[in-house]
Amino acid sequence: MVHTRTARWRRLAVIGVTAAVALSLSACAQSQRGAGGSGNVGGTMVFGVAGAPKNFDPIFNDDGESFRPIRQMYETLVTYKPGTADLAPGLAKSWESTPDGKTWTFHLQQGVKFHDGTPFNAAAVCFNFDRWFNMKGAAAQSQMIYYGDVFEGFAHNEGDTTGQPLYKSCEAKDDGTAVINLNKYKGALPAAFGLTSLSISSPDALKKYDADKVTQSGDSFEYSSYATEHPTGTGPFKFGGFDKANGTITLVRNDDYWGQKAKLDKVIFKIIPDENARKQELRSGTIDGYDYPSPADYKSLKDDGFNVAVRPAFNILYLGINQKNNPALRDLRVRQAIAYALDRDSLVRNKLPEGATVATQFMPKAVAGYADDVQQYPHDVNKAKQLLAEAGASNLTLQFYYPTEVTRPYMPNPQEIATVLAESLKEAGINVQLVPRPWNGGYKDDVQKAGKQDLHLLGWTGDYNDAGNFVGTFFGREKAEFGFNDPSLFAEIAAADGTVDPAQHAAAYQQVSRDLMSRYLPAIPISNSPPAFVVNKKIHGLVPSPLTDERWGPVSKD
């Protein structure tokens, strides 16, 4: 009896203490509702995305998930016409270069303000360019992927960065005129001035939040609060917060925007890594759209009344040929035989998404440098066999590497693509051994570093409209991926890249395209596959961009 009473008291005590703790907790917890967010006039659009952004400082990013919110908050000097890869005025109304391509003058828009209220002007432009050029620390430099690609080096290269800097100086002639001086011409310009990484940040905010401080903690990097909490650009949307617990990035309308103001009050990017989960959220109405629907779902999504917007293709899938391991592959006739053997039409028709096309050369049609009159390789098994016989390679056995556990915009289903291509090669009498390797488990090491393969699948999505971004990346220098060293080809590409006049630049690259397809054929272009996004019927004005550079400013919701 006594025992039972003690137990009861103990139980009561436990309940009492729990209640007291709960009460005291609720006393310290305050609802923070109404702290942010504006009215309901323009509405909120929720868009499902596949991954979290790395951070929000444009210069330290190179991936689509980070660029999507950054593009709404920031602007570049030069931008692209909606739905194309063609250049259009951005923060600069107009621009010109000297004939040697070493001096670029930008005439800036007037009356532009950063989100922190400070003015955008030539001094701000120069501050940004100088910041990038003078960036200190191996950690910070290693994260400036696109800057490194375009400008090649820093004031003081650290770590393994070795390039000679392209950038020389920047002068603010007056408030509205910025002049950028380079050490040499580069073919990527002016298109590369539109790269999202080269967006212009508020100098005040950069200084205030110590933006250059990238520290390395063990195996990884830590960014300043500028990059994580206070991104400050000039764009139509301002940063509203990144709720990591709930996986949402919120952008709110910038009511002081200099151009046409955004129609939506808010854009929320909701992180939903699983593609199927994105689809189900769209169907149940908890999101308004999502990126990269699986091509297999296009039809059912359309049937259900959703708008599947296919972007113009700005990528290329190729069948790589490595000449190092198998001497037969050094014979042009054998590589041509492979090209004739492939039934690319049937592949594109049966295995690739709507809007995909057979690639005739190593860049999509929109790029200046695309030539209509390159040598064609239609599917012709007899011709393939004949060429192999002529080359004495009728009994050819090839290791064909392909990646698994990955989809890329240019390669939605690598295994199926590899299987179809291997079948065509077998028909032409080539023995093919398929070698699957996980994408994040050594595929790129095997094919790009070790060059273990004879054939492999790989591709590329263009960053900006310049032929060098395609063929220069692939064949501009000796690479383990292709296993050949042909100085004449490297020189031809370098000369094209160094041609300043736009028309001659394009003509030089067209010749490169012709020569690549007839004289060199270091790989076989397979296809251009457009990635898509999907939105419900309430959303209007989201224009699909070949560069996946969609802008939410003009978007409205019923």
Added chain:
Amino acid sequence: MLRFVVRRLLQAVPTLLVLSILLFAWLRSLPGGPATAMLGDKATPAKIAQLNQVLGLDQPIYLQYLRFLRRVLTGDFGNSLVSGDPVVEEIGRAFPATIELSVVALIIAVGLGIPLGYLAARYRGRMLDNVTVVGTLVGVAVPVFFLGYLLKYVFANTLGWFPPSGRQAVDIDATHVTGFFVLDGMMTGEWDAAWDALVHLVLPGLALATIPLAVIVRITRASVLDVVNEDYVRTANAKGLAPGTIRGRHVLRNALLPVSTTIGLQTGLLLAGAVLTEKVFNWGGLGSLLAEGIDRKDYPRLQALILLAAFVYVVVNLLVDISYAIIDPRVRVR
């Protein structure tokens, strides 16, 4: 009791140390690496090499390990390669999500499992028993992700009763204090937010509960059937004790010993189940962190998560032992 707990915790130290060495060696022996994953499409061998150098991944593995160990001893598990946030912070953020989900799943599993198992044993061989036995077989056999998709299809997309995924509606503008969304809503008085979080818990909670529920039902049933035939139950019957007392004090209490062991083990397994459930339901918890970490070769995150999982296992087993002592006084005496 305290000495017992401390000793058991100290025993865990060498276990975790050995595990950390194996883990470290294993992660770094996997092909590919974080640099390849971080650089994505634009990875060139030169850039990969440069990043590896900056990250110190080109150094001998034992040096890397010693560096790692030194930092871990100061509580620094490094920053995630994916998000750039300190791993400890990431885990702190994801932990409440997984715990919230696991607790709900456990409440469903235990709250339904023990009564169902007991009833199945009591009405052995009858309709209820047969249905339960078949049901648990199916419950154990159906993969979590399949069940998850099925639940979503039926209850979210077709019937529209529950949200298909996520922890809270994005437009609810909730204040987060502890990271336990239901609790947060209750603490701040944002009852709609609490309710919304609770509604989001139903489908993933059910999906995650299925396997432990099935296991608990089966173990309870078997255990009750064992105990019913014990001498002391017959004695109690012979003494003429009320049937309710016999069931409660003599049968169920004794039958619960193996059940509590099972619950302990299932709690550990819940974490494993959470990886799949969280993926299907876009639940931003430890499972999602782990899945993304494996995909992106996020060494710092994986190291911290797997060591944490091992630590949780040790602690849960300890709790099971303690619960033994509470349920069975003989253990306490010994």
